[in-house]
Amino acid sequence: xxxxxxxxxxxxxxxxxxxxxxxxxxxxxxxxxxxxxxxxxxxxxxxxxxxxxxxxxxxxxxxxxxxxxxxxxxxxxxxxxxxxxxxxxxxxxxxxxxxxxxxxxxxxxxxxxxxxxxxxxxxxxxxxxxxxxxxxxxxxxxxxxxxxxxxxxxxxxxxxxxxxxxxxxxxxxxxxxxxxxxxxxxxxxxxxxxxxxxxxxxxxxxxxxxxxxxxxxxxxxxxxxxxxxxxxxxxxxxxxxxxxxxxxxxxxxxxxxxxxxxxxxxxxxxxxxxxxxxxxxxxxxxxxxxxxxxxxxxxxxxxxxxxxxxxxxxxxxxxxxxxxxxxxxxxxxxxx
Amino acid sequence: xxxxxxxxxxxxxxxxxxxxxxxxxxxxxxxxxxxxxxxxxxxxxxxxxxxxxxxxxxxxxxxxxxxxxxxxxxxxxxxxxxxxxxxxxxxxxxxxxxxxxxxxxxxxxxxxxxxxxxxxxxxxxxxxxxxxxxxxxxxxxxxxxxxxxxxxxxxxxxxxxxxxxxxxxxxxxxxxxxxxxxxxxxxxxxxxxxxxxxxxxxxxxxxxxxxxxxxxxxxxxxxxxxxxxxxxxxxxxxxxxxxxxxxxxxxxxxxxxxxxxxxxxxxxxxxxxxxxxxxxxxxxxxxxxxxxxxxxxxxxxxxxxxxxxxxxxxxxxxxxxxxxxxxxxxxxxxxxxx
Ligand SMILES: Nc1ncnc2c1ncn2[C@@H]1O[C@H](COP(=O)(O)OP(=O)(O)O)[C@@H](O)[C@H]1O
Ligand SMILES: [Mg+2]
Numbered sequence: 001x002x003x004x005x006x007x008x009x010x011x012x013x014x015x016x017x018x019x020x021x022x023x024x025x026x027x028x029x030x031x032x033x034x035x036x037x038x039x040x041x042x043x044x045x046x047x048x049x050x051x052x053x054x055x056x057x058x059x060x061x062x063x064x065x066x067x068x069x070x071x072x073x074x075x076x077x078x079x080x081x082x083x084x085x086x087x088x089x090x091x092x093x094x095x096x097x098x099x100x101x102x103x104x105x106x107x108x109x110x111x112x113x114x115x116x117x118x119x120x121x122x123x124x125x126x127x128x129x130x131x132x133x134x135x136x137x138x139x140x141x142x143x144x145x146x147x148x149x150x151x152x153x154x155x156x157x158x159x160x161x162x163x164x165x166x167x168x169x170x171x172x173x174x175x176x177x178x179x180x181x182x183x184x185x186x187x188x189x190x191x192x193x194x195x196x197x198x199x200x201x202x203x204x205x206x207x208x209x210x211x212x213x214x215x216x217x218x219x220x221x222x223x224x225x226x227x228x229x230x231x232x233x234x235x236x237x238x239x240x241x242x243x244x245x246x247x248x249x250x251x252x253x254x255x256x257x258x259x260x261x262x263x264x265x266x267x268x269x270x271x272x273x274x275x276x277x278x279x280x281x282x283x284x285x286x287x288x289x290x291x292x293x294x295x296x297x298x299x300x301x302x303x304x305x306x307x308x309x310x311x312x313x314x315x316x317x318x319x320x321x322x323x324x325x326x327x328x329x330x331x332x333x334x335x336x
Numbered sequence: 337x338x339x340x341x342x343x344x345x346x347x348x349x350x351x352x353x354x355x356x357x358x359x360x361x362x363x364x365x366x367x368x369x370x371x372x373x374x375x376x377x378x379x380x381x382x383x384x385x386x387x388x389x390x391x392x393x394x395x396x397x398x399x400x401x402x403x404x405x406x407x408x409x410x411x412x413x414x415x416x417x418x419x420x421x422x423x424x425x426x427x428x429x430x431x432x433x434x435x436x437x438x439x440x441x442x443x444x445x446x447x448x449x450x451x452x453x454x455x456x457x458x459x460x461x462x463x464x465x466x467x468x469x470x471x472x473x474x475x476x477x478x479x480x481x482x483x484x485x486x487x488x489x490x491x492x493x494x495x496x497x498x499x500x501x502x503x504x505x506x507x508x509x510x511x512x513x514x515x516x517x518x519x520x521x522x523x524x525x526x527x528x529x530x531x532x533x534x535x536x537x538x539x540x541x542x543x544x545x546x547x548x549x550x551x552x553x554x555x556x557x558x559x560x561x562x563x564x565x566x567x568x569x570x571x572x573x574x575x576x577x578x579x580x581x582x583x584x585x586x587x588x589x590x591x592x593x594x595x596x597x598x599x600x601x602x603x604x605x606x607x608x609x610x611x612x613x614x615x616x617x618x619x620x621x622x623x624x625x626x627x628x629x630x631x632x633x634x635x636x637x638x639x640x641x642x643x644x645x646x647x648x649x650x651x652x653x654x655x656x657x658x659x660x661x662x663x664x665x666x667x668x669x670x671x672x673x674x
Binding site: 239 | 405407434435436437438439440443444446448451452453454455456457458465466469470501503514517
């Protein structure tokens with residue numbers, strides 16, 4: 001098991017290294033290059049050359065990459081120009097991160113906690129009206145674009161019916177103490193219940209919007225996987241042993257059915273950042289996704305670099321976690 | 337030991353342990369006519385007896401055994417008839433009463449040992465769970481018994497094997513483990529559905545020898561299902577030959593092999609691979625296939641493939657000629673009428 005994890009960690013480092021090269025190549029190939037990005041298009045050749053020298057752009061590529069890597073490892077990505085002007089790019093990422101973690105965790109939790117039981121339930125009643133209805137809804141869930149779901153939710157629940165806040169993470173006028181940066185958790189830790197409740201209300205709509213696709217996908221995979229497993233010979237063996245329905249379901253059906261679901265959860269978790277870009281923008285929710293959208297639109301390359309690299313690392317880490325969970329459940333991977 | 341030997345020496349005087357009467361299983365397939373997979377099968381199994389169900393693939397052997405066990409799919413089929421086990425008709429028991437019987441009084445082993453074992457649970461757990469369920473043992477109490485069972489079915493180093501997963505065992509060892517699970521609660525009846533078909537030839541012989549030894553030792557009655565008459569030859573007290581969902585011939589182990597009456601049985605006997613046959617020599621299987629059988633209603637289902645066919649075979653259904661010990665279903669049996 002330990003060897004398995006170590007091997008995966010090593011693979012992970014290689015992946016991140018390759019990604020950093022791609023990022024470096026991409027930054028170098030920006031229209032006009034970093035110099036134009038910083039100085040604008042209309043500049044005297046002298047000033048351009050001076051900046052190029054200052055940035056080390058006149059050196060050979062391998063040297064530049066090495067310096068780039070050094071800066072990355074030391075967390076020096078430069079200063080934000082547009083998202084939070086004047087702030088260190090890494091700090092921009094770090095201040096925005098908790099907001100997105102809070103949103104993504106809630107969305108994924110919703111998707112898993114509703115998707116898996118519902119998928120199991122639909123499989124047990126495959127072919128029934130309940131099953132057909134849920135499958136159709138899940139199809140719609142996958143097909144509708146996230147920003148449209150977000151927009152609809154916002155329009156009805158926030159604007160028309162005024163049930164939930166329209167945007168942001170916390171109402172003005174609430175003076176909450178910050179501990180972790182996860183607003184709901186902060187409210188609970190400091191027992192500022194009104195602040196926690198207020199933050200949660202701000203989270204509900206964006207989280208629902210963000211959860212729709214992962215939910216629909218997890219639901220469908222769970223349903224299909226349970227149907228497959230119910231047909232397996234070993235379930236018939238378990239029935240032939242006279243085991244109780246509860247034992248057969250939990251020990252023999254669910255555990256095997258969870259293997260493909262786990263992979264799906266990992267993939268969906270990795271895809272949440274993409275969804276967060278749209279959701280956070282619609283709800284003016286100041287998280288990483290919104291920062292990514294802004295930095296891209298406004299050409300804030302320092303911030304963009306951090307976010308892309310962070311997204312890659314997060315994606316790889318999630319994959320590692322999924323692989324570990326997989327190995328825990330499936331001995332065929334663990335004991336080889 | 338002595339007890340079941342007396343039973344064996346006079347099997348017919350004892351009350352049947354399992355008595356299957358006129359079992360019919362019909363599948364309703366979408367957009368198709370109802371399909372009779374089992375069409376009026378009757379046979380008895382007496383305590384300690386080994387009874388064979390033999391026939392080509394698709395003749396209804398598995399469906400018969402699954403119907404008796406109550407393991408057919410919940411939808412899409414109807415089961416009629418009786419399967420009286422120890423005074424109760426299994427086919428009319430409630431699902432929960434049936435759960436109490438399965439694994440405890442009647443156990444079953446299946447064809448493919450790899451797919452029949454749960455890949456993510458240890459062998460030990462898969463053995464102990466039966467004892468926990470039916471004998472009220474805790475997992476801890478059941479574990480040493482599980483090791484004993486594995487030892488008994490010939491698995492070397494049983495204590496270490498308890499912690500293994502199915503993929504870490506060989507095919508033969510897996511089937512042994514499944515046999516251990518089936519025998520964990522000392523059932524009175526064991527149904528083995530082609531238990532050696534998925535195994536290598538040498539392993540097949542070992543598993544058959546093991547089954548034989550175990551049923552003799554424990555006095556468990558055995559229903560041996562196979563497509564290979566050669567498998568039942570040394571094992572069964574009584575053999576039932578199935579064709580198209582009906583029993584076409586039944587006989588004692590000696591009678592049936594020495595003097596088969598139904599042309600289909602003759603064909604099956606000819607297709608047994610012989611050890612003394614020159615290598616590569618073609619076997620002599622029954623010509624045709626089950627797929628082109630007719631329904632039994634208006635003719636003999638075997639008629640299209642039969643070399644002994646006479647006119648009446650395609651006009652009428654042959655009746656059962658015999659009793660519940662020997663008999664056949666044929667208008668023109670090999671060796672002339674009784
Ligand atoms: N669940 C099912 N639904 C429809 N037909 C079935 C089902 N199970 C078995 N059958 C059909 O019943 C017939 C007998 O099958 P089976 O008992 O499995 O044959 P075998 O003698 O090889 O074990 C076959 O024609 C098979 O296609
Ligand atoms: Mg079969």
